[in-house]
Amino acid sequence: MALLEIEGLTHWFGGLRAVYNFHTRIEPGEIRGLIGPNGAGKTTIFNLVTGYYRPTEGRIVFLGRDITGKRPNEIGKLGISRTFQNLRLWTHLTALENIMLAYYGQIRYGLIGAFFNTRRRQEEEARIEVEAMDLMRMLEIETYAHRVVSGLPYGIQRKVEIARALATKPKLLLLDEPTAGMSPAEMLETMEFIQFVRERFNLTIWLIEHRMKFVMNLCNWIQVLNFGEVIAEGPPDVIRDHPDVVRAYLGEMVEI
Amino acid sequence: MSISVSSTPFRRSLRSKLQALRDVPVGSWFLGAALAVLLEWYIGPALAYALGLGQIPAIFGLSLILKKPWLIPSVLLYLVLIYGLPLAVMARLSAGLIRRLEARLSTGVYVGLHLVLLFFLLWAWSSADDYRLLVIRLLAINILATMSLNIVNGWMGEFSVSVAGFMAVGAYVSSVLMVWGFVNDDVFGPPVFPPQLAPMAFPIVLVIAGAVTAFSALAVAIPSFRTRGDYLAIITLAYVFIVRSFFENMEFIGGPRGFMNQPEVAGFPMVFFWTVFGIWVMRNYVTSILGKATNAVRDNESAAEMMTINTRAVKITAFLTHAFWAGVAGGLYAHVIGYINPATFDIRRSAEILGMLYLGGLNSITGSLLGPVLFMFLSEVLRPFQLLKWLVIPVILIYAMIRRPRGLMGFQELRIPFLERRRIAREEEKLHGAAGD
Numbered sequence: 001m002a003l004l005e006i007e008g009l010t011h012w013f014g015g016l017r018a019v020y021n022f023h024t025r026i027e028p029g030e031i032r033g034l035i036g037p038n039g040a041g042k043t044t045i046f047n048l049v050t051g052y053y054r055p056t057e058g059r060i061v062f063l064g065r066d067i068t069g070k071r072p073n074e075i076g077k078l079g080i081s082r083t084f085q086n087l088r089l090w091t092h093l094t095a096l097e098n099i100m101l102a103y104y105g106q107i108r109y110g111l112i113g114a115f116f117n118t119r120r121r122q123e124e125e126a127r128i129e130v131e132a133m134d135l136m137r138m139l140e141i142e143t144y145a146h147r148v149v150s151g152l153p154y155g156i157q158r159k160v161e162i163a164r165a166l167a168t169k170p171k172l173l174l175l176d177e178p179t180a181g182m183s184p185a186e187m188l189e190t191m192e193f194i195q196f197v198r199e200r201f202n203l204t205i206w207l208i209e210h211r212m213k214f215v216m217n218l219c220n221w222i223q224v225l226n227f228g229e230v231i232a233e234g235p236p237d238v239i240r241d242h243p244d245v246v247r248a249y250l251g252e253m254v255e256i
Numbered sequence: 257m258s259i260s261v262s263s264t265p266f267r268r269s270l271r272s273k274l275q276a277l278r279d280v281p282v283g284s285w286f287l288g289a290a291l292a293v294l295l296e297w298y299i300g301p302a303l304a305y306a307l308g309l310g311q312i313p314a315i316f317g318l319s320l321i322l323k324k325p326w327l328i329p330s331v332l333l334y335l336v337l338i339y340g341l342p343l344a345v346m347a348r349l350s351a352g353l354i355r356r357l358e359a360r361l362s363t364g365v366y367v368g369l370h371l372v373l374l375f376f377l378l379w380a381w382s383s384a385d386d387y388r389l390l391v392i393r394l395l396a397i398n399i400l401a402t403m404s405l406n407i408v409n410g411w412m413g414e415f416s417v418s419v420a421g422f423m424a425v426g427a428y429v430s431s432v433l434m435v436w437g438f439v440n441d442d443v444f445g446p447p448v449f450p451p452q453l454a455p456m457a458f459p460i461v462l463v464i465a466g467a468v469t470a471f472s473a474l475a476v477a478i479p480s481f482r483t484r485g486d487y488l489a490i491i492t493l494a495y496v497f498i499v500r501s502f503f504e505n506m507e508f509i510g511g512p513r514g515f516m517n518q519p520e521v522a523g524f525p526m527v528f529f530w531t532v533f534g535i536w537v538m539r540n541y542v543t544s545i546l547g548k549a550t551n552a553v554r555d556n557e558s559a560a561e562m563m564t565i566n567t568r569a570v571k572i573t574a575f576l577t578h579a580f581w582a583g584v585a586g587g588l589y590a591h592v593i594g595y596i597n598p599a600t601f602d603i604r605r606s607a608e609i610l611g612m613l614y615l616g617g618l619n620s621i622t623g624s625l626l627g628p629v630l631f632m633f634l635s636e637v638l639r640p641f642q643l644l645k646w647l648v649i650p651v652i653l654i655y656a657m658i659r660r661p662r663g664l665m666g667f668q669e670l671r672i673p674f675l676e677r678r679r680i681a682r683e684e685e686k687l688h689g690a691a692g693d
Contacts, residue, residue, distance in 0.1 A: 105564025
């Protein structure tokens, strides 16, 4: 069974067609790439899959369940998590608090526990803290646990955001431009990091990228989007030399 | 330049002195305060008479100074003799002993002991003067209301102004229940239950009043939390006016003339208990993952949603918690004063609580305590200025906002050295435990 199946996904913003008839099928364990020029509708697709927008048309099926029109927190609980193009950490909180809060969907104590600080709540939060610290240790950011995230270096903030996404125990992780604002050296490091995370947490990854080199080396299958439509798809080698892709990125040769 | 150079050694010595003061355990200060209260009890009136103050100065004599400036030396002498000296002596003498004693206590016993001490201290201090007893109870009520408002305006980062409306609902509901149940009243007739039971029933009535307030808050919460931004401010403002008109038109409970005859059930112990209990419950809430999710909603709502946080539930829970405790504060208020009318709870009261909140600091329990203390202190001290008081206080507030835009304790908590040491010890134990595995 496919992990994620999307059929005929179309989305209109008023009179603007952002996504048109998008189809895909993602199998467990893949690293899938979604590329395309600015404004092609890549992030819109992520927002549709994670429930921020309700699609105008189409069906999104995750693990055999129709998740079209569900709210993001429900979709998150089912096993899809994501990072954002521009970091969206909770800036006033420490790195550890950021990660611990992502366990919200997994806590089993209720309001009584919260108000009266019951033993059950204490035990559960202690367990979550241990788990969060383990997660940070795995990603080698545990030294920053008690620092407020807004003061951390950019690369660390990126890792905290990924750690936060992992804390919801996803099966499918969506990464929206994970290398935005990074130098080439940092980009290589991120590439290894993504590979590591995928293997360590047994994840399927779907990522949006701008940089060709990054997706070419990382992904096993790439879809190219332009004006909301898929103009090409296939393994990296095919995409690299595909005339439509070159045209979309570089423009057309014109006789003068 | 020369100023900064010459001020550095002074600052350093000041800082080291402050550090020395911080090292004195809280228990020593409490002992000093206990001694001061005893001194005031036994020789305070005589000393005050001898110094020409007439009676013991109620709030440290500051309003007396403003009225009669020539009494400044006497007031200062009184303060030094009754408060300063015992505090200084005890801080110096008992610090070592107290430190050794508290090392043997568990954290829970430490906190409990200090709360009991604080209770008796405040009670004894305020019992010396009726005015003090009134002010200290009103202060406790304001602390409760401020803390509850802080959940919505501080932790959740919304802007609600309905605290006065919530207090009104709590005040009216509890008053009606208490008068109907326990008082022989013109409107409600003879008491339904034996009046001796009133003090026992009051806590239950307060919970009911809080619950009714929270229920009425749903009417605000459901429509306004569909979006973010200014809507909540506007709707909560409307709520204050609607509540006020509602009670003004309820003729059977006095309408605009107000409602009285509340039984005397809100003595200092009752108010103190509810304030401490309320702060404890709200502290538990905002430190739990369930409650801290309000921070996530404030800092980035869309990220919160993706990270499995049910933002709608979080917002409504936080708002209803605010409403509940503001309602309880209103119920206490009605029984402390013994008379309420709709004008008591107009938008100015909301403004006052908001002033306390933003002075004390957002997202801070300490701030919710400090703000009301400072604000009420100012407002009582400046009472001789009468209406001018409302010119002076805003100026002070604005100055505070310029110097510390997040409030005096915004986003920070007071760290009590003893508890801090315990916390660090626990953390280290955890770390070693993890390493040992």
